[in-house]
Amino acid sequence: MTTCPDNIVEVRDLVKTYRRGAQVVPVLENITFDICEGEFLALMGPSGSGKSTLLNIIAGIDKADSGTVAIGGVDISSLSETDLASWRSLNVGFIFQFYNLIPVLTAFENVEMPLLLTGLSRAERREHVEIALGVVNLTDRMDHYPSQLSGGQQQRVAIARAVVTDPRILVADEPTGDLDRVSAQDVLGLMERLNHEFGKTIIMVTHDPRAAERAHLVRHLEKGVLNDVRS
Amino acid sequence: MFVLKLIIRNAFRHKLRTGLTILGVAVAIMAFGLLRTLISAWYQGVESASASRLITRNAISLTFTLPISYGEKIRSVPGVRKVSYANWFGGIYISEKNFFANFAIDARNYLDLYPEFVIPPEQKDAFLTDRKGCVIGQSLSERFGWKLGDPVTLRGTIYPGQWSFTVRAIYQGAEKSTDESQFFFHWDYLNEVMKKTSPGRADMVGVFVESIEDADRAAEVGRSIDELFRNSLAETMTETEKAFQMSFVAMTGAIVAAIQIVSYVVIVIIMVVAANTMAMTARERIPEYATMKTLGFGARYIAGAIFGESITISLVGGLLGVALSFPAGTWIEHSLKQFFPAFAISTPTIVLDLVASVIVGTVAALFPAWRGTTINVADGLRRIG
Ligand SMILES: Nc1ncnc2c1ncn2[C@@H]1O[C@H](COP(=O)(O)OP(=O)(O)OP(=O)(O)O)[C@@H](O)[C@H]1O
Ligand SMILES: [Mg+2]
Numbered sequence: 001m002t003t004c005p006d007n008i009v010e011v012r013d014l015v016k017t018y019r020r021g022a023q024v025v026p027v028l029e030n031i032t033f034d035i036c037e038g039e040f041l042a043l044m045g046p047s048g049s050g051k052s053t054l055l056n057i058i059a060g061i062d063k064a065d066s067g068t069v070a071i072g073g074v075d076i077s078s079l080s081e082t083d084l085a086s087w088r089s090l091n092v093g094f095i096f097q098f099y100n101l102i103p104v105l106t107a108f109e110n111v112e113m114p115l116l117l118t119g120l121s122r123a124e125r126r127e128h129v130e131i132a133l134g135v136v137n138l139t140d141r142m143d144h145y146p147s148q149l150s151g152g153q154q155q156r157v158a159i160a161r162a163v164v165t166d167p168r169i170l171v172a173d174e175p176t177g178d179l180d181r182v183s184a185q186d187v188l189g190l191m192e193r194l195n196h197e198f199g200k201t202i203i204m205v206t207h208d209p210r211a212a213e214r215a216h217l218v219r220h221l222e223k224g225v226l227n228d229v230r231s
Numbered sequence: 232m233f234v235l236k237l238i239i240r241n242a243f244r245h246k247l248r249t250g251l252t253i254l255g256v257a258v259a260i261m262a263f264g265l266l267r268t269l270i271s272a273w274y275q276g277v278e279s280a281s282a283s284r285l286i287t288r289n290a291i292s293l294t295f296t297l298p299i300s301y302g303e304k305i306r307s308v309p310g311v312r313k314v315s316y317a318n319w320f321g322g323i324y325i326s327e328k329n330f331f332a333n334f335a336i337d338a339r340n341y342l343d344l345y346p347e348f349v350i351p352p353e354q355k356d357a358f359l360t361d362r363k364g365c366v367i368g369q370s371l372s373e374r375f376g377w378k379l380g381d382p383v384t385l386r387g388t389i390y391p392g393q394w395s396f397t398v399r400a401i402y403q404g405a406e407k408s409t410d411e412s413q414f415f416f417h418w419d420y421l422n423e424v425m426k427k428t429s430p431g432r433a434d435m436v437g438v439f440v441e442s443i444e445d446a447d448r449a450a451e452v453g454r455s456i457d458e459l460f461r462n463s464l465a466e467t468m469t470e471t472e473k474a475f476q477m478s479f480v481a482m483t484g485a486i487v488a489a490i491q492i493v494s495y496v497v498i499v500i501i502m503v504v505a506a507n508t509m510a511m512t513a514r515e516r517i518p519e520y521a522t523m524k525t526l527g528f529g530a531r532y533i534a535g536a537i538f539g540e541s542i543t544i545s546l547v548g549g550l551l552g553v554a555l556s557f558p559a560g561t562w563i564e565h566s567l568k569q570f571f572p573a574f575a576i577s578t579p580t581i582v583l584d585l586v587a588s589v590i591v592g593t594v595a596a597l598f599p600a601w602r603g604t605t606i607n608v609a610d611g612l613r614r615i616g
Binding site: 052053056061082085089094096100102104109113114116130161203 | 237388519522607
């Protein structure tokens with residue numbers, strides 16, 4: 001992990017403050033760092049330190065006050081809302097703490113969702129969904145609704161949904177935060193595999209030291225400032 | 232396709248909530264439709280009135296009569312084809328609640344002027360030859376079980392006394408809107424009695440009815456008739472039957488306006504209720520909409536899902552309301568037959584019902600859709616935790 005052939009993420013002078021009435025809350029103060037293509041990065045830090053905020057800005061669902069974020073050479077801080085939405089659908093896979101599956105859609109339909117924004121035919125979509133569900137080992141559950149699946153299974157469906165469009169980056173905000181140990185190990189193993197086998201760059205926010213162990217690199221965010229800690 | 236699937240499944244996610252909303256919309260739409268039908272039933276008499284018949288009455292007011300001698304003069308006016316006359320009798324059968332319209336008519340000419348009252352020829356002859364005979368409408372005969380040959384006694388109000396008649400003919404309406412609840416008897420019988428009991432009221436007529444050659448010249452003919460009696464003892468006022476009927480309806484115009492307002496108020500109320508339900512539903516789904524946005528779905532998907540769900544629910548309610556309004560309408564038709572000869576839910580009313588329910592659904596979704604499409608994705612996701 002000493003050589004970095006290519007930076008996929010370049011964050012420069014990122015500043016983000018929230019205003020609560022008259023009170024100004026600084027969350028990110030001049031954050032600058034890079035992420036290598038193929039990296040598995042864990043972001044740690046105390047609650048309220050701005051981990052989710054930083055992750056959201058990198059993933060293009062939140063905007064910084066100033067500074068730039070370039071991903072694969074594209075400056076996403078300058079994209080319009082609409083362009084950003086289609087950029088996200090092609091380049092970023094999202095994994096959330098609470099899975100965020102749509103309850104009225106089956107596992108298959110949830111995984112198919114991101115593909116509906118592409119020009120793929122029905123048959124092509126089916127093929128992609130089956131591959132993705134195969135990777136997370138849930139092909140036999142594809143007609144189940146989220147309420148019929150365990151937490152760990154739901155998170156695996158969510159991972160299938162995140163990778164079905166074959167994005168270069170996966171962002172995960174406490175992906176094991178709501179899971180028991182065994183399910184958490186499952187999910188982490190899966191993420192490791194996606195990093196290793198499929199070369200996905202992963203940025204994972206976590207409180208769990210066991211989760212952080214799986215990453216190549218751990219960074220600490222504290223009081224709006226980022227520190228390196230190699231694992 | 233995807234949005235459609237989402238709409239249908241979301242709509243029936245909270246079965247009780249959706250069921251109650253549908254029921255509420257259904258009842259409101261039914262009430263709306265029935266009130267609209269009530270209003271059009273009110274104007275039905277006007278709608279079915281002929282534009283080619285004129286009515287001449289005393290210019291002072293309807294309660295003042297005209298000398299029968301006017302008839303001859305009216306007949307001489309160019310454009311007038313036939314003249315007849317009638318008096319509002321105002322008789323009561325046993326008690327006031329049995330109200331129906333009854334008239335003393337110039338028998339032969341009057342029935343000729345009203346071809347919409349269809350009478351079998353032998354019954355018509357029987358009526359014409361019996362001075363104390365009467366003609367009654369089909370629905371009136373059903374209401375009191377009167378058959379041909381039955382005696383009927385009315386208590387006079389304008390013309391005091393007990394008046395005995397024999398049912399000689401039963402007419403049927405040529406159209407559904409024809410009023411089948413009227414009662415006619417010989418003006419000659421009335422006049423004969425008046426001559427004996429109060430001679431001052433004899434040979435007086437309530438209204439003259441004229442048929443004219445050309446409906447387009449109705450106003451002109453009416454003016455010539457009134458011109459004849461200008462400056463005479465009893466000046467006349469001639470108008471088309473439609474206008475004449477309208478003046479009755481206009482008396483109750485305030486009530487009609489009130490019903491009209493109530494019908495819209497019903498819609499506004501259900502709109503507010505539906506909007507509240509939709510807002511509650513959409514608020515619960517904010518994290519889902521935020522997730523969809525995260526995945527790259529644009530505002531039109533979110534708006535489509537919210538509007539679609541709202542309109543689906545209100546349209547199902549609207550359809551149910553329309554379906555319910557038919558049995559309800561039939562029931563009203565039966566129980567209010569004497570007031571509304573035809574209480575039929577028309578196609579325009581059904582269309583209006585469905586349009587109203589779509590509007591309810593659309594308005595109810597406005598605010599939730601605005602919230603759903605404008606909310607910041609990161610904030611929307613945060614709601615989950
Ligand atoms: N919409 C908002 N308005 C105001 N303040 C906000 C908003 N979103 C986040 N914050 C504040 O910004 C700070 C950082 O929030 P963030 O969610 O990024 O923290 P975090 O490191 O992910 O915390 P946790 O580990 O608890 O998830 C917190 O102090 C939070 O209260
Ligand atoms: Mg967080």
